[in-house]
Amino acid sequence: MILTLTCLVLSTIYQVRSTEVVLREAVATIQGNGTNSVSGGVYFKETPSGSVEVSGTVTGLTSGLHGFHVHMYGDLTNGCLSTADHYNPHNVAHGGKNASTRHVGDLGNIDGGQTGTASIQIIDSVISLSGPHSIIGRAVVIHQDEDDLGLGGHEDSLTTGRAGPRIGCGVIGMLGDPISASHQVLPAMMTTLAMLLTAGRLLR
Numbered sequence: 001m002i003l004t005l006t007c008l009v010l011s012t013i014y015q016v017r018s019t020e021v022v023l024r025e026a027v028a029t030i031q032g033n034g035t036n037s038v039s040g041g042v043y044f045k046e047t048p049s050g051s052v053e054v055s056g057t058v059t060g061l062t063s064g065l066h067g068f069h070v071h072m073y074g075d076l077t078n079g080c081l082s083t084a085d086h087y088n089p090h091n092v093a094h095g096g097k098n099a100s101t102r103h104v105g106d107l108g109n110i111d112g113g114q115t116g117t118a119s120i121q122i123i124d125s126v127i128s129l130s131g132p133h134s135i136i137g138r139a140v141v142i143h144q145d146e147d148d149l150g151l152g153g154h155e156d157s158l159t160t161g162r163a164g165p166r167i168g169c170g171v172i173g174m175l176g177d178p179i180s181a182s183h184q185v186l187p188a189m190m191t192t193l194a195m196l197l198t199a200g201r202l203l204r
């Protein structure tokens with residue numbers, strides 16, 4: 001019995017080690033550009049499947065849709081303007097979040113609704129928080145107008161989505177240290193161990 005239990009525990013530990021993943025989180029505090037009252041927080045969280053969950057709230061918007069992108073630089077020395085263009089390491093055309101051709105930074109629109117408050121809940125598998133095309137240190141930018149997702153037929157549809165002036169932005173920074181998934185699995189291992197010990201006692 002003791003031998004069986006030991007084997008089970010060791011195999012659990014082995015599986016945990018072999019599937020270890022590091023998950024990163026980041027945050028951008030959004031401030032208005034100039035005199036408007038746009039503000040908010042946007043959170044980025046890596047998931048075990050490799051996609052990034054984007055969530056948060058932005059207030060002080062006008063009603064309706066607003067272009068929502070990751071721009072190249074986390075440089076706010078000249079307000080949102082110095083964040084430069086959409087983050088586009090592959091040098092391709094602008095598009096919607098779900099388009100096959102898009103800038104890495106193209107996240108579509110956020111919706112100010114009737115009240116000017118947008119609740120953001122996006123899953124994206126193109127942006128990432130690690131590797132050569134990490135968005136950490138770059139910037140989130142919110143625009144005055146709706147991003148036409150490259151489909152508007154205007155000359156700037158395929159570069160900026162014709163989303164108009166930048167009304168808010170924030171630098172994307174690390175949120176705490178990367179979490180090793182094995183930390184999350186430790187409690188599960190303890191539970192398994194406890195269950196096995198209980199089962200062992202019942203069988204005795």
Ligand SMILES: [Cu+2]
Pocket residue numbers: 067068069070071086141142143163
């Ligand atoms: Cu933009």
Ligand SMILES: [Zn+2]
Pocket residue numbers: 069086093094095103105106159160161
């Ligand atoms: Zn773009």
